Amino acid sequence: MNLRDALKLYVIPDSRVGAPRSIEEQAVLAIDGGATMIQLRNKEMSGRELYETACRLSSLCRRRGAAFVVNDRFDIALAAGAHGVHLGKEDLPVGVVRKIVPTGFLIGATAHSIEEGREAEKQGADYVGIGAVFPTGTKNVVSVIGVDAVRAIREALSLPSVAIGGINEENAAEVLSAGVDGIAVVAAVVGRQDIAGAARRLAEIVFRGKP
Template identity: 40%
Template structure:
């Protein structure tokens, strides 16, 4: 499965902080029913065996919905579970090294915070970029909010899909109009919702407004 900007529209990034009432698998399926177009599994605490078991389960689930499944950071897990893609940050393995490990077909996403980082990632084989933080976020405390206009500069500088991430929710999502972003990546806005399926339907409609505005900007 190759990267397509349409599959970047509503990109769900998991966080088990809100599991309990439902399992992570149930939450992801709720999100898929609500129309998310891509799912990234991010796990920082699980050991490799538990991570792989969960990844295999969610990979099969996403495949049944025809939605790309991305692993955060762990290249070996991505290969073993036959994920559609791998996402790495600036402090992780370089995109060129990831490509050498995963081969030509796996989607590679890279986090970028400047035009220079974005262009280097694309030159090294990134298929899409995650750019942020768009707004203040409590999910990742080690990322600064982008200066005004930076997201558009990055979008204008590359020819791969760009996903805005960081602090995005339904009350500020439309501020991304005209930014050039091809989609939004959301964590708490999706997985902390009381009704994840309904929330995703609403968020997807808002994300479509952003993309429409970008195409006519």
């Protein structure tokens, strides 16, 4: 897997934003439209529900050629055969998880600042998710950092990177101009009536090349 390519259009299905479609249906439609990576992020599911959903997503992503990661829970990611995990500030440190998981298992980490990005890189993260770029309604975001900060964090690191937070068709090109490898979205794809079409339009912006 080429990680920089896998990060180009990173879609996070959401049971609330994407309702009434299931997480799996949202993922299928997003991949049909060009999503290159899917993340399972759900704070409400029990461990068993999360595991069963992760297994289904892992299978469908592998069949369709998309990368698949689980948010927070590296144990669920490992058990379900995911490509990796994405860790936030409240999760186990990257360095701890790196010692547990097998070689080749992806670890992504959230970076709101240069310091957080450098720490993630030092501990062995494979990529960083930088943001929130803009205000977003899908997550309680304390820190909105803007495009200039995304550029500064990206330039301070050698890791592949994806920007996240309030990104849509109108501002995606501006975000990509900061030099990130891709964009991560929720509502801009799974919150639309035509999920595949929304993913396709964003994919066209991403793959047309950075301005």
